[in-house]
Amino acid sequence: MAQPIRFGILGCARIARKVSRAIKLSPNATIVAVGSRSAEKARRFIDDNGLPDNTRAHGTYESLLDDPEVDAVYVPLPTSLHLRWATAAARKGKHVLLEKPTALCVAELDQILExxxxxxxxxxxxxxWMHHPRTAKMRDLLRDSDLFGQLKMVSSIACFLAEPDFLQNNIRANPELDALGALGDIGWYCIRMILWSADYRMPRTALALPNPAKTEVGVLLSCGASLHWDDGTVATFYCSFLAHRTFEVAVVGSKATLTLSDFINPLQENSARFTFGSTDHVVPTELPQEVCMISEFSRLVGAVRDNSGSKPDKRWPSIARKTQAVLDAVKASFDEGFQPIQIAAN
Amino acid sequence: MAQPIRFGILGCARIARKVSRAIKLSPNATIVAVGSRSAEKARRFIDDNGLPDNTRAHGTYESLLDDPEVDAVYVPLPTSLHLRWATAAARKGKHVLLEKPTALCVAELDQILExxxxxxxxxxxxxxWMHHPRTAKMRDLLRDSDLFGQLKMVSSIACFLAEPDFLQNNIRANPELDALGALGDIGWYCIRMILWSADYRMPRTALALPNPAKTEVGVLLSCGASLHWDDGTVATFYCSFLAHRTFEVAVVGSKATLTLSDFINPLQENSARFTFGSTDHVVPTELPQEVCMISEFSRLVGAVRDNSGSKPDKRWPSIARKTQAVLDAVKASFDEGFQPIQIAAN
Structure with a gap:
């Protein structure tokens, strides 16, 4: 059996706790180092999350990227830092698992991908959620045109109720750190769900819904948009930090409709539900979806690391880029007074 | 016990079969006459639907309205005929149960209501669906601000897949008869669901989604819109004759979300489901929702008929008018190139 992929965690954001647990649970991955702006903070993260004592605590991000025993980095830094640190990681030969939104705009993401x-x-x-076995099962049903017919409409809603503290202090509402606010955070999932439903055919137009809720300094707290394809397919989404936890999706075809109510985070760790047509499905999973993600990423990294001359998979970068491109168009529609924005075909 | 309300059915549309069954099942209503453009057609309807042999078959609508034993009429005529025949019925002193959409525009409906x-x-x-006990139960939960908090967002989707024959021959796709197409038919339910969720507070703005599907002569087959309130509440709806049967609703508050998947027509006749927060509810009903509707209408009619000097209930006309007014604004947004349309407060 190949050596597990050795992860370094670049930044101690809250989400890194969940992902570090996922790396520990993944059969083909292990954590060897944590990098933060201080070695004390990195060490505290290692201790708080029960990582092995020999996990290295780096006091700078650079130092982690110079660690020769790190194969891959997980980057949960604020979005505004992605360009700098994801490109730095790549230049050091580290494989990159990057938190969403991947960048502030697709031009930045292109630099990272390059x-x-x-x-x-x-x-x-x-x-x-892309990596949950439920997603694969749903995809099989949606791609079966005898069962699903043609895609007609997708509706995606992602909300959670932020505490007042979150709105004032969380990086996701800070214009210097995560200027895309709710759109970049949970809106990313809505857009990805829509593109996934459409088998990644790009919509032609994005149109923001008027009157989004913003912080005083203009960060989106609650917003929505519609997406339009040339063949008449329509999608709408709504994302909010100001409403009850809601992760609702409806994918409407000409022959069946798929619905689920927990698309971002399944209510249970060991199984997940959805409805297709008149049938309720329950899909078991041996591993939580974040562990599935780490395993899949590590599998792809291992193929590159352990096979001289082999190239990275291009599908995941392509999907990320499409998501970011649609997000850019939605953002542009907000910024340009809710005008329709054309989206490039690729 | 008071004498049941004596119904005349004005027109033999397909939906009249369901409603005539509902009148038969309602404890306070009975059918005494059917009016059609020919007495033969009226007689056939009486026979086909197992109505009593002494049900009178009228060969003109006028003749039915002149029938002194008719207290109330049910009017399932094409929308373009509503103004003429609903006002004629009222002038003959007949109480009016009118199919939706109530009229081609609110100006017409106002004449009917006057x-x-x-x-x-x-x-x-x-x-x-307004009359199902489920609706009352859901309303109680939504109106409990400790449980639901503030309304933030409503999403409503209503679709069914019309046969090619329907699209060519059904009155709901005929510009002379039902010029509002899918918007008037199932879009009516979506708009009503949104207004009901908002406790009938009127949105300030309606904005049609671009690129609706239309017939060659311009009848809407598939369309959507967003509605916007001054306090930031948003609603979206989508209705289509071109997609699989889908009746999905999500009502998102700050403290809970309500969802249901069969809002127009419950999957079972004797109970209906919804989810509020993390709880699945099942609401039994002794009578199908259309019978509940007939009973409620007949109760109100009886109060007027049997109590000299009493006035009709004003709540139902008001709700109908608000629904039609929002529908008008959505239609205007389509007709004016997807511009936002202001909606009057009442």
Whole structure:
């Protein structure tokens, strides 16, 4: 059996706790180092999360990237730091698992992807639900045109109720750190769900819904948009930090409709439900979806690391880029007074 | 016990079969006459639907309205005929249960409502799901601010897959008869669901989604819109004759979310489900929702008929008018190139 992929965690954001647990649970991955802005903070993260004592605590991000025993980095830094540190990681030959939103705009993401390609490292964004076996099962049903027919409409809603503290202090509402706010955070999932439903055919147009809720300094707290394809397919989404936890999806075809109510985070760790047509499905999973993500990423990284001359998978970077491109178009529609924005075909 | 309300059915549309069964099942209603454009057609309807042999078959609508033993009429005629025949019925002193959409525009509906008020007859539109006990149970939960908090967002989807024959021959796709197409038919339910969720607070703005599907002569087959309130509440809906049967609703509050998947027509006749927060509810009903509708209408009619000097209930006309007013605004947004349309407060 090949050596597990050795992860370094670049930044101690809260989400890193969940992902470090996932790396521990993944059969083909292990954590060897944590990097933070201080060695004390990195050490505290190691202790708090029960990582092995020999996990190295790096007091700078650079130091972690110079660690020769790190194969891959997980990057949960604020979005505004992604460009700098994801490209730096790629240049050091580290494979990159990058939290979403991948960047502030697709031009930034392109620089990251170019750095990954130039340095022959795998790229993947941290959209966990993509890796749940439920997603594969749903995809099989949606791709069966005898069962599903043609895609007609997708509705995706992702909300949670942020505490007042979150709205004032969390990086996801801080314009210097995560300027995309709710759109970049949970809106990313909505857009990904829509693109996934459409088998990644790009919509032609994005149109923001008027009157989004923003912080005083203009960070989106609650917003929605519609997406339109040339063949008449329509999608709408709504994302909010100001409403009750809601992760509702409806994918409407000409022959069946798929619905689920927990698309971002299944209510149970060992199984997940959805409805297709008149049938309720329950899909078991041996591993939580974030562990499935780590395993899949590590599998792809291992193929590159352990096979001289082999190239990283291109599908995950492509999916991330499409998601970011649609997100850019939605953002542009907000910024341009809710005008329709054309989306490039690729 | 008071004498049952004596119904005349004005027109033999397909939906009249379901409603005539509902009248038969309702404890306070009975069918005494059917009017059609020919007496033969009326007689056939009576026979086909197992109505009593002494049910009178009228060969003209006028003749039915002149029948002195008719207290109330159910009007399932094409929308373009509503103004003429609903006002004629009111002027003959008949109470009016009118199929949706109630009219081609709110100006027409106002004439109908004025005729009803002037002649002291009850008005109600035929939105059956409003009368299911599930709806009352859901309303209680939504109105409990400790449980639901503030309304943030409503999503409503209503679709069914019409046969090619329907699209060519059904009155709901005929511009002379039902010019509002899918918007008037199932879009009516979506708009009503949104207004009901908002406790009938009117949205400020309606904005049609671009690129609706239309017939060659311009009847809407598939379309959507968003509605916006001053406090930031948002609603979206989508309705289509071109997609699989889907009746999905999500009502998102700050403290809970309500969802249901069969809002127009419960999957079972004797109970209906919904989810509120993390709890699945099942609400039994002794009578199908269309029978509940007939009973409620007949109760209101009886109060007027049997109590000299009493006035018809005003709540149902008001709800119908608000629904039609929002529908008008959505239609105007389509007609004016997807511009936002202001909606009057009442």
């Amino acid at each position: 750095a990954c390609e130039a340095n022959n490292v795998q790229f993947m964004d941290g959209t966990m | 005729a009803c008020e002037a002649n002291n007859v009850q008005f109600m539109d035929g939105t059956m």
